Amino acid sequence: MRGWPNPALFPKQALQDAANAALSDPTTSSEALEYGPDPGWExxxxxxxxxxxEFYRPADHEGESYSSDVARLCITGGASQNLGCMLSVYTDPEYTRNIWIVAPAYFLAFRIFEDAGFAGKMRAVPEDEDGVDxxxxxxxxxxSEQKAKAEGKDRPRYKLARRRxxxxxxxxxxxxxxxxPSSRTMSLQHRTEMVRIARDYDALLVADDVYDFLQWPAAERSGRSxxxxxxxxxxRLTDIDRVIDGGSDRNGADGFGNACSNGSFSKIVAPGVRVGWVEGTxxxxxxxxxxxxxxxxxxxxQLTSTYMTHLLTSGALPKHIRHTLQPAYARRYASLMRAIETHLVPLGFTLPQPNREVVGGYFVWLALPEGSKWNADKLAARCRTEExxxxxxxxLFEVPGDGERVSFEGHIRLCFAWEDERSLVDGVKRVGRVAARIRDEDAGDQGSQGFDADSFK
Ligand SMILES: Cc1ncc(COP(=O)(O)O)c(C=O)c1O
Structure with missing residues (x-):
């Protein structure tokens, strides 16, 4: 259940058309193959x-304006590359006090923070049912601020003072x-409060908005299609920062804003294209x-950004998302959830935010049965060897150095992007078989705990 998109869902033909269109047009091709302008191809x-x-425009969120414009965007090499780039531009490993990471967290980001000089300074912030505590x-x-004040951290140490x-x-x-990994979604109220907190502490909110387009109704009964x-x-957090309480241009603000949206084509086109965007002030x-x-x-x-341009202007990407990805992932998600309801919930596994109307992304996060004496490491190891x-x-998703305070040893992550529906159901059955065996062994009374062995066949 690896966290990658399955190649069967890549828009190969549309990419080939986009590459042909870009490379056969003499103006586009010479610009595509040249050094690109710093903020990306216009x-x-x-x-x-x-x-x-078009995607983020006003829903019913009073007072918020959603129009993106070119000046707010910089084309990137994907969310990972851009995170490294933003840290090198906007942080100083001495003056920047901490990296606060909402946890459980995307674990491959840890190394990016370490490479920017923040080993030992990463701190976990637990999620709650509204997305963040x-x-x-x-x-x-x-x-952290009080500590920095006491230590006299009043100016950057390793970064030159630069205009702009x-x-x-x-x-x-x-x-x-x-x-x-948790698949949780932060509520509007918490998003708004996060922006206010970031402003109060001169913090930059980096939101990896890489799954936003992959959404579907949680269940047929929601009445949505x-x-x-x-x-x-x-x-997004950046949309909120743009408008609330006078916006990012309010009196006294420096104009850099306190939130950015780190976007990517990896999950909606293919990771190999290595193109993304960042939006902020x-x-x-x-x-x-x-x-x-x-x-x-x-x-x-630069080259593949010209392909993405064609995918967007031709309408091929919105079509791919609407007619291939959303239905495919929605089906996989529904099969996985049915299997979880049948094979894992009766054992005591639980899901976060069970009453959401809109779900999406790649993952399902499960809490192990309350009171179990075994942990996720044991379950994962035995799933691998036995099934x-x-x-x-x-x-895996604990913040290095802060895993004792904010720990997830009682959770597992499943991914529905890589496997097809049948394998997902089969995989859940196998997890259920292992979990039931461990439970029964721990109870010292194998097979007589009243669970229905038939349901794990
Ligand atoms: C939260 C998050 N951010 C970033 C990435 C990587 O994005 P990219 O391929 O654009 O570097 C992933 C991929 O799994 C992710 O889950």
Whole structure:
């Protein structure tokens, strides 16, 4: 149950058409093969801006405006590359106090923070049923600030003072919609409060908004269909920062804003294209484009960004999302959930946010039965050896150095992106068989605990 998209769902023909279109047009092809402008190819920025505006535009969230514009965007080499780039531009490993990571967290981000000098400074912020425990976050930020004050951290140590650049005191990293791994979605109220907290502490909120487009109704009974899923159901943190309490241009603000949206084509086209975008205030987006590696090498992924442009302007990508990805993932998700209800819930496994109307992303997060003496490491190891099925144990998603305070040894992550429906159901049955065996062994009374062995065949 690996966390990759299955190649069967890649839009290969549309990509081939896009590559042909880009390379056979003499103007496009010479620009595509040249060093790209620092913020990215202008037609790509325009196409991304139009597409994002269409998707994130006003739902019913009073007072919020959603139009993206070119000045707010910088084309990137994907969310991972861009995270590294943003850290090199906007942090100083001495002055920036901590990286606050909403946990359980996307574990491959840890190394990116370490590479930027933040080993030992990463701190976990637990999720709650609204997506993030804000009381915890505020309290810890306050403590960290007091400590920094006592230590006299009043200016960046390793970063030069540059015009049109800044160093934030804190970074807060999260996946607000369909999180990896927990699949939780942060409520509107918590999103709004997160932005206010970030402003109070000179923090940059980095939101990996990489799963937003992969959404579908949680269940038929919700009365919604995929046709209702062509618009985002919640605004991004950067959309909120743009407008609340005077917006990011309010009096006294420095114009860099306190939230950015780190977007990617990896989950909706293919990871190999290595193209993404970041949206923030115009000053912020310009700053990202001035990262040293971009000034030297030009916009990352310049060639493939011309392919993405064609996918957007031709309508091929919206069509692919609506007619291939959303239905395919919705079906896989429904099969997986039915299997979980049948084979794991009766054993005591539980799911977060069970009453959501809109679900999505790639993952399902499960809590092991309450009171079990065994943990996720044991379950995952035995699933592998006894049933040849891979599940990710919760410990993998603990923030290094903070795993004791915010721990997930009682959770597992399942992914429905890689396997087909039949394998997903089969995989869940196998997990159920292992879990039932462990439970019975622990009870010292194998096979007589009253579970229905037939349901695990
Ligand atoms: C939350 C999150 N951020 C970033 C990435 C990687 O994105 P990209 O391929 O754009 O670098 C992933 C991929 O799994 C992810 O889950």
């Amino acid at each position: 037609p790509c920025r325009k196409a991304v801006a139009n597409w994002l505006t 804000l009381t915890y976050l505020r309290r810890e930020l306050e403590e 650049a800044k160093v934030y005191k804190h970074i807060i990293y999260c996946v607000p919609t369909f999180a990896n 995929l046709d209702d899923m062509e618009r985002a159901h919640l605004p 115009p000053k912020f987006a310009y700053g990202v484009s001035q990262c040293g590696t971009t000034r030297s090498g030009g916009a990352p992924s 040849n099925v891979i599940v990710a144990p919760g410990g």
